[in-house]
Amino acid sequence: MFDLTDLEFNESELPISSDLYIPEASECMRCGQCVSGCPTFRLFQIHEETPRSRIRTISKILVENLPVSADELAHLNNCIQCRACEISCPNQMRYGELFDQAQAKLQTPLKPLAKAAFYLIENKKQCAGLLPFVKGYLKSGLQKPLRNSGILEKLNLANAEKLLSEPALKPLFENYPTNGVSREKVALFTGCIAEHFDRETLEAAIKLLNANGFNVQIPKTQSCCGAIHRHNGKSATHLIENNFAVLNALDVDAIIHVATGCGAMLKEYENEDFKRRLFDINDFLLANWSVDLQLLSSNLKVAVHEPCSQRNVLKNQQSVYALLQKIPNLTIETLADNQICCGSGGSYMLTHPENSAQLRDLKQQIINDANIDLVVSSNFGCVIHLNSDETKVVHPLVFLAEHQKKNSPKNFTL
Ligand code: SF4
Ligand code: SF4
Missing domain, CATH: 1.10.1060.10 (Alpha-helical ferredoxin)
Incomplete structure (x- = not known):
């Protein structure tokens, strides 16, 4: 926090x-x-x-x-x-x-770095302007010497730097129409940084929604869900009201979130028009899966990590298992001790790095003991927190989209 x-x-x-x-x-x-x-x-x-x-x-x-x-x-x-x-x-x-x-x-005052983070979460244009520098840094070869120099610790940037991944620089399009038989129009909630730092999951969501016959809209002016603001005692009203104005005005049948951390916050918005059309991507795909969409088989063994926002707030973790069953021959397991948090906790991994790392180590031990090929988790924060050289962790959508047959409806290119 x-x-x-x-x-x-x-x-x-x-x-x-x-x-x-x-x-x-x-x-x-x-x-x-x-x-x-x-x-x-x-x-x-x-x-x-x-x-x-x-x-x-x-x-x-x-x-x-x-x-x-x-x-x-x-x-x-x-x-x-x-x-x-x-x-x-x-x-x-x-x-x-x-x-x-x-x-x-x-009303504890924000530290300067936290203030900067809140500013970037709220101002997506300014955040996007920094992305080429992030990408340049990750490709420059400076990472190792800078980490070794101790400067990052002195500037209190070491924990944030460890979580950096290569951002996608180009914005997503506003419309991804299906070229299969069209069913309905849906809007994708992308929030603040996921468009650039979790592009893989959003692309998989678009691909699967298109393949199931849905035209996908991604409104540019949507805001962060406000969860980090709310959990830190800061008003999120301006973000929430903007999301109501932008998303409620759309002519769509559903508003779909892909990260359970955002979904847990969106579910608690006080606006019935908004909530009536709100769906988690796992629930939505499961309820609307086209009989024509067959997936390739897999002989891998996958464990499902159940993020706390999914287990304790959305309570829809069973949809993930049901969706994965659409991949023939896949072995699906529940990760042991799923009821204990992995330590990600949104901004917690930055503000409480030691606690966060200890919980991740406990989870890593469980993953090692399970002897599996892959972990899937429906929350972006947990994915970046748990991913390591030892363990590949992806959103279940990414794994599902990878198993889409070549001849199934497929029409999006970036
Ligand atoms: S001790 Fe814990 S479980 Fe019991 S009433 Fe209090 S908060 Fe609830
Ligand atoms: S279980 Fe513990 S860490 Fe989790 S919300 Fe409750 S008090 Fe906080």
Whole structure:
């Protein structure tokens, strides 16, 4: 998590769903059922790193207006916001929303680098202007000497630099019509940086949607979903309202997200017109798969990583397994310990690199023990966090699109 915000807090701006039961933080029964599934408790094995201890701190902030110590705040901010505690809580504590409200009330100032990151997330043109420099740097051969020099650590850029991947420089087109039998029009939610840093998944989504007969629109003026803003106590109202204005105005039958992290935020937007047409790509493809679209067989063994945003918020992980079954002969496994977060957590891997790396190492060990060929994960953040020389991790769409037969409807070129 970035170190929070110095912007004005207006509680009414928070995109909180009114149809959910949200108990006060003081309603925690302290039963402890949320403890064993909490990844930070798994790491530290102390009471202060449990959901119920954090709920106590949140109660001080939101209900009792009591001061919280630096230690309590540090333990609160160690939370990855995986929301595993929500699904195990018999009292239906809406932990994620309580956490966001507490962060909004705390108004901790942003550090300069976090401010810059928020600026780039919000201003896609300026972000795109930096991409040639990122690409040039990755191709220049400077990476190794710069890493060895220690300069990146001094500038506090080492963790961000490790996550860099070669960006796609050209923007996506606004329309990708199918050349098969046309069924419906859909819009693809691409958010902030995915267009350039997760092009592979978006291209696979377009390819599969086209092959299933859907005309795909990608509106240029859509914004970031606002999840990082919300989780850091910063207002996301301007982003959300822009997305309503841009996406609700489209003449499409569905608005489709491909990253479960964004999907979890979009699902909680308070706008029925928007939510009525909102679909996760896995659910949408499964429900609309054309009988004419056959996939090539594979003798690989694939494990499904279930991102927390998918398990704990969207709760649609079964769609991934069902989609993968369309590849004949593929062996599909559930990655053991899927209920424990991999440590990615959106910006958490930048703000809490040590915790994040320890959780990734635990997941890597599980992947090694599983003796599989490939891991699939429906969240961009988890994919970049878990990908390594040892393990190939891709979005399931990428794997599905690779198995599309040559003679099936195929019409998009970039
Ligand atoms: S499971 Fe729910 S009620 Fe029980 S300690 Fe955790 S947050 Fe409190
Ligand atoms: S959201 Fe995840 S990390 Fe945070 S308290 Fe709940 S289980 Fe623990």
